[in-house]
Amino acid sequence: SLTAEVGVDDVxxxxGSVRFSVTADxxxxxxxxxxxxxDPAWKLTADVTGAKYVELVVDDGGDGNGNDHADWGNARFHCGG
Structure with a gap:
């Protein structure tokens, strides 16, 4: 799995407004x-078990990309049991 705490940078x-997504294969x-x-950081968890390609995506939240400084905090892949 992939976990992270995501959000707009404190600066x-x-x-700023953003939306995060994770795509696997x-x-x-x-x-x-x-x-x-x-907004506080959002705890993201994605099951990417067995994936060959993982994409971390940020979009502009639908209102253009001005001031959209996005952070993937403490992002980690977790493997095994």
Whole structure:
């Protein structure tokens, strides 16, 4: 699995909105809600077991990419039991 704490970077005190997703071998595994600058980090978990390709994606939350400084905090792949 892949875990991370995702959100807008603290340098953006009041602006910015982003949405995070994880895709494994072309299949979306998880998508966050749109997160704004004032929102706490969102705990993301994606089952990517057996995947050959994993994509970490950030989009602009639907309102353009101004001030969208996105962070993947403490991102980790977990293997085995």
């Amino acid at each position: 953006q005190a009041t602006r 072309g299949t979306e595994k998880v998508k966050s809600p749109v997160l704004g600058a004032a």
